[in-house]
Amino acid sequence: MNRPIRNLAIGCMVLFLALLINVTYLQYWQSDALTSLSKHPDNRRVLDEAFSRPRGAIVVGGKEVAQSQKSDDQYKYQRVYPQGRMYAPITGFFSRDWGVGGIEATQNSVLSGNDSKLFVNRVVDLFGSGDPQGGSVSLTINPKAQKAAYDGLRALGDNVRGAVVALEPSTGKVLAMVSSPTYDPNRLAGHDFTAVSQAHKALLANALNPLDNRAIETVLPPGSTFKLVTAAAALESGKYQPDTMVPGGASLKLPQSTSVLPNENGGSCGGAKITLTRALQVSCNVAFGSIGLDLGADALQQQAEKFGWGQTWFHDLDDSLTRQAAAKFPHPDAPQTALSAIGQWEVSATPLQMAMVAAGIANNGTVMKPYLVDEVRSHDLEVLGKTDPQPLTANAVSAATARKLTDMMVAVVDNGTAVNAQIPGVKVAGKTGTAQSEANRPPYAWFVSFAPADSPKIAVAVLVQDAGVDRDAISGNGLAAPIAKSVMEAVLNP
Amino acid sequence: MSSPRASVRTGPSSAAGRDPRPGPLMEFVHRRRRGAELFLLVLSLLVGLGAYAAVGLGVDGTVPADIIGYGTWLAVLVVAAHVTIRLRAEYADPIILPIVSALNGLGLAMIYRIHLASPDKSPGARTQLMWMTIGVALFIAVLVGLRDHRRLQAFTYTAGFSAILLLLLPLVPGIGREVYGARIWIHLGSMSFQPGEVAKVLLVIAFGGYLVLHRDALALAGRRVLFVDLPRGRDLGPILAMWLLSLAILVFQNDLGSSLLFFGIFLVMLYVATERPGWLVVGGGLFLLGAYASYLFVGHVTDRVDVWLDPFHQARGYQIVQGLYGMGWGGLTGRGLGQGSPQLTPFGFSDFIAASIGEELGLTGLMAVVVLYGILVERGLRISLICRDNFGKLVAAGLAVVFALQVFVVIGGVTKLIPLTGLTTPFLSYGGSSLVANWAIVALLLRISDHARRPPPELLADPEEMDATQVVRLR
Numbered sequence A: 001m002n003r004p005i006r007n008l009a010i011g012c013m014v015l016f017l018a019l020l021i022n023v024t025y026l027q028y029w030q031s032d033a034l035t036s037l038s039k040h041p042d043n044r045r046v047l048d049e050a051f052s053r054p055r056g057a058i059v060v061g062g063k064e065v066a067q068s069q070k071s072d073d074q075y076k077y078q079r080v081y082p083q084g085r086m087y088a089p090i091t092g093f094f095s096r097d098w099g100v101g102g103i104e105a106t107q108n109s110v111l112s113g114n115d116s117k118l119f120v121n122r123v124v125d126l127f128g129s130g131d132p133q134g135g136s137v138s139l140t141i142n143p144k145a146q147k148a149a150y151d152g153l154r155a156l157g158d159n160v161r162g163a164v165v166a167l168e169p170s171t172g173k174v175l176a177m178v179s180s181p182t183y184d185p186n187r188l189a190g191h192d193f194t195a196v197s198q199a200h201k202a203l204l205a206n207a208l209n210p211l212d213n214r215a216i217e218t219v220l221p222p223g224s225t226f227k228l229v230t231a232a233a234a235l236e237s238g239k240y241q242p243d244t245m246v247p248g249g250a251s252l253k254l255p256q257s258t259s260v261l262p263n264e265n266g267g268s269c270g271g272a273k274i275t276l277t278r279a280l281q282v283s284c285n286v287a288f289g290s291i292g293l294d295l296g297a298d299a300l301q302q303q304a305e306k307f308g309w310g311q312t313w314f315h316d317l318d319d320s321l322t323r324q325a326a327a328k329f330p331h332p333d334a335p336q337t338a339l340s341a342i343g344q345w346e347v348s349a350t351p352l353q354m355a356m357v358a359a360g361i362a363n364n365g366t367v368m369k370p371y372l373v374d375e376v377r378s379h380d381l382e383v384l385g386k387t388d389p390q391p392l393t394a395n396a397v398s399a400a401t402a403r404k405l406t407d408m409m410v411a412v413v414d415n416g417t418a419v420n421a422q423i424p425g426v427k428v429a430g431k432t433g434t435a436q437s438e439a440n441r442p443p444y445a446w447f448v449s450f451a452p453a454d455s456p457k458i459a460v461a462v463l464v465q466d467a468g469v470d471r472d473a474i475s476g477n478g479l480a481a482p483i484a485k486s487v488m489e490a491v492l493n494p
Numbered sequence B: 001m002s003s004p005r006a007s008v009r010t011g012p013s014s015a016a017g018r019d020p021r022p023g024p025l026m027e028f029v030h031r032r033r034r035g036a037e038l039f040l041l042v043l044s045l046l047v048g049l050g051a052y053a054a055v056g057l058g059v060d061g062t063v064p065a066d067i068i069g070y071g072t073w074l075a076v077l078v079v080a081a082h083v084t085i086r087l088r089a090e091y092a093d094p095i096i097l098p099i100v101s102a103l104n105g106l107g108l109a110m111i112y113r114i115h116l117a118s119p120d121k122s123p124g125a126r127t128q129l130m131w132m133t134i135g136v137a138l139f140i141a142v143l144v145g146l147r148d149h150r151r152l153q154a155f156t157y158t159a160g161f162s163a164i165l166l167l168l169l170p171l172v173p174g175i176g177r178e179v180y181g182a183r184i185w186i187h188l189g190s191m192s193f194q195p196g197e198v199a200k201v202l203l204v205i206a207f208g209g210y211l212v213l214h215r216d217a218l219a220l221a222g223r224r225v226l227f228v229d230l231p232r233g234r235d236l237g238p239i240l241a242m243w244l245l246s247l248a249i250l251v252f253q254n255d256l257g258s259s260l261l262f263f264g265i266f267l268v269m270l271y272v273a274t275e276r277p278g279w280l281v282v283g284g285g286l287f288l289l290g291a292y293a294s295y296l297f298v299g300h301v302t303d304r305v306d307v308w309l310d311p312f313h314q315a316r317g318y319q320i321v322q323g324l325y326g327m328g329w330g331g332l333t334g335r336g337l338g339q340g341s342p343q344l345t346p347f348g349f350s351d352f353i354a355a356s357i358g359e360e361l362g363l364t365g366l367m368a369v370v371v372l373y374g375i376l377v378e379r380g381l382r383i384s385l386i387c388r389d390n391f392g393k394l395v396a397a398g399l400a401v402v403f404a405l406q407v408f409v410v411i412g413g414v415t416k417l418i419p420l421t422g423l424t425t426p427f428l429s430y431g432g433s434s435l436v437a438n439w440a441i442v443a444l445l446l447r448i449s450d451h452a453r454r455p456p457p458e459l460l461a462d463p464e465e466m467d468a469t470q471v472v473r474l475r
Helices: A002-029 A044-051 A084-091 A102-106 A108-112 A116-127 A143-154 A193-205 A223-237 A276-281 A285-295 A297-307 A334-341 A351-362 A399-415 A476-492 B034-060 B067-088 B096-117 B125-145 B149-171 B195-220 B233-253 B256-274 B277-297 B299-309 B315-330 B353-386 B390-414 B432-453 B463-469
Strands: A058-060 A063-070 A077-080 A136-139 A161-167 A174-180 A245-247 A251-253 A260-262 A273-275 A373-377 A383-386 A391-393 A429-435 A444-451 A458-466 B176-179 B182-188 B191-193 B222-225 B228-231
Touching: A002 B256, A002 B315, A002 B353, A002 B390, A044 A108, A044 B315, A058 A084, A063 A084, A084 A102, A084 A143, A084 A174, A102 A108, A108 A136, A116 A383, A143 A161, A143 A174, A143 A458, A143 A476, A161 A351, A161 A476, A223 A276, A223 A285, A223 A297, A223 A334, A223 A351, A223 A399, A223 A429, A223 A444, A223 A476, A245 A285, A251 A285, A260 A285, A273 A276, A276 A285, A276 A399, A285 A297, A285 A334, A297 A334, A297 A351, A351 A399, A351 A429, A351 A444, A351 A458, A399 A429, A399 A444, A429 A476, A444 A476, A458 A476, B034 B067, B034 B096, B067 B096, B067 B125, B096 B125, B096 B353, B096 B432, B125 B432, B149 B176, B149 B182, B149 B195, B149 B233, B149 B390, B149 B432, B182 B195, B182 B233, B195 B233, B195 B256, B195 B390, B195 B432, B233 B256, B233 B277, B256 B277, B256 B299, B256 B390, B277 B299, B299 B315, B315 B353, B315 B390, B353 B390, B353 B432, B390 B432
Parallel strands: A058 A136
Antiparallel strands: A058 A063, A063 A077, A136 A373, A161 A174, A161 A458, A245 A273, A251 A260, A373 A383, A429 A444, A444 A458, B176 B182, B182 B191, B222 B228
């Protein structure tokens, strides 16, 4: 009977090996994921510890936008957000029972002091006197740009739904990210858990969804701002130049259907044939609809994907409460292609995505991956890690195309549809958009721009979803361009 | 090791009166290694008491006040077991007792730790220490009372019927009680007890006795299908009976773990007895059939599988998710005893004690525990391998596999390797019936081991010692 016993011994060994491998997988490779508050916000162990430790600060421009203060209640520290409403979409909030969002969640391991990068500090703390302390996270945000964006949206009313995103074109640094309406994270981070629960309930019940970060979570038709993508595809195809003559009539008959595509104002764009530059300047639907039909859906789709459509690439805020929504470009049939080319039908994008179109054109055609976390430091300010800028698409358009597009966009601001974005002494490149939603709802106002046009330092996208003004008063130039202008000025003329 | 009885080989320089050139069969003699056992036992006590002290330091900042009394008690139990082995089973395997003692000590410390964190929801270490005392008493009683394991062969059918009776007891109205969905408990007055734990020992003895007698019939007849020797239809009787019994436990008592354990032991012992992998094929097939059918038709098995597949999005996954969080929280080196939150996991002191150990002692500690179990099982199988009689071989293999399956099923379930089934973690989890039964199993293993490692009487020239070893009385 010895042979089966030997086999049995091997069999048992296999069982125990399986246990050992599985335990190793769980406690070594899975350990970070299981204790990540962005993946498992209900992990009480992590939360309880985080509440009883001094948590690292979230820093913007040298000032703390989230910090831990000593408290006398059942937990030793209280999380405080000095400019809570302005930074809430970025910092997120730190609550015991309602999850953790934003940078608080995605950078939790550093902020709480559990990150392996902080291991040495942890050992030192163990032998030293104090509690183990978390590291701090510095953001790429420019506080002036953030304030300009926040004030600009707020000037339209407290309940305006909208978002602003500003990027540094050469690196992908997020310089400003504002979403409206916003909320006060201090009310969710409190230690009076009944009050927190009521505040959370009220926020969830609010029809305007103040907890959403519209800059990355809201996908809406980008309207005429998408004509930049269509123009890029046209120039890249080689068939078009800025002075190529394109149809500029009053309407375009859509193929395979009886309907026609009119211009925004109902009239013509200034002649039966106009230049491509002129078409962008006046945001001519007929011209871009026919360019779209000429290039075909595949070319448009490929160009959109080069700018980032259909993918998610922004992970700094990717937690269980917030997710970057991917911009969509579903494959259209022929009449839909004409509509897609002007950013209607089912084409949709987030404000961040539109900012990346502008930033890609500004950066000689190379789209950089946007990022929010600049540096991670230990509590004694030693730099533990710094994010390296990385390209998302090396040549979304060629440098030559980027230059031509820039010139066309400058024309749009100088004497086209976006005169409100002009800054004295600075060449600004921009494009307006007014996207139709449903007939009974007001359209959305979009604006994307970058400046200075010859050596861009900032690219901005502004979305105003619903400003509570008359339907006729809603336009990219009227509502969104002034906000973009003040954000650009905040960076260019500090 | 000054005694001449401790020498391994009888070389030319050995004591006078011995054969200077032993024959080839007599060359190897197992050493008793009782000194090594004592040394390992001291280490195991250090593990148990160190853990107990560390728990006090971690939770309250001081060493527990009763550590002297507690430590003395634990040491007395362990030394009593050791002395019994020295007197009654001097050739027994020297590694098994220290492993068991270390696991039991660690389990006690963990139970104490969770009791400190949630005193009203978990039992204290003192109760478990009482159970350990009863377990060690039974261990001593088995070693003293049972001088030769082959005597148990006479009780084949008695053991079998008692096991079935015990398994049926929880179904009797009045004394049987359903706890957390499984009907595996009996209550007599204030005493409660899981008869399944005793039944598993009796079943191994019954299977051993039965298979020794019938192994030839089961092994030789059959036909070959696709390179596999399949047994004869008429020989399928016992395996089908066992399969039905296991299914009955599953359906009527809702106890997936025991059902799997009993069927597994039977299958493995059948394989060892007949040396035919065909039985494993038939049994494995029956197992898969039963498992799939119960997944489809037994609601509580369906739940278990669903929770296993995606615990994070199921209300019933709470326990396993807490266990996983705990183990993830523990990471490589653990939070330290008394510094984690194992009380957040329901039943962190019994079914989920592996998760509690993973949390506080980390991957390192949990791996050490798994390896200890691995060594225990492999030592058990080694006893089976060197045992000279077939009954002893079968029983030792069966008992070793009891531990292997139990550990695999429960730790595998807690770590989400396989669906979770309720079984105790041998020696670690809180629970009297299980602890006492496991100490009895260890006593049986050591008894067989003593028999197997004891040199044949001819080797000992000293007539006095010859008398001492002539304990083999076959009726």
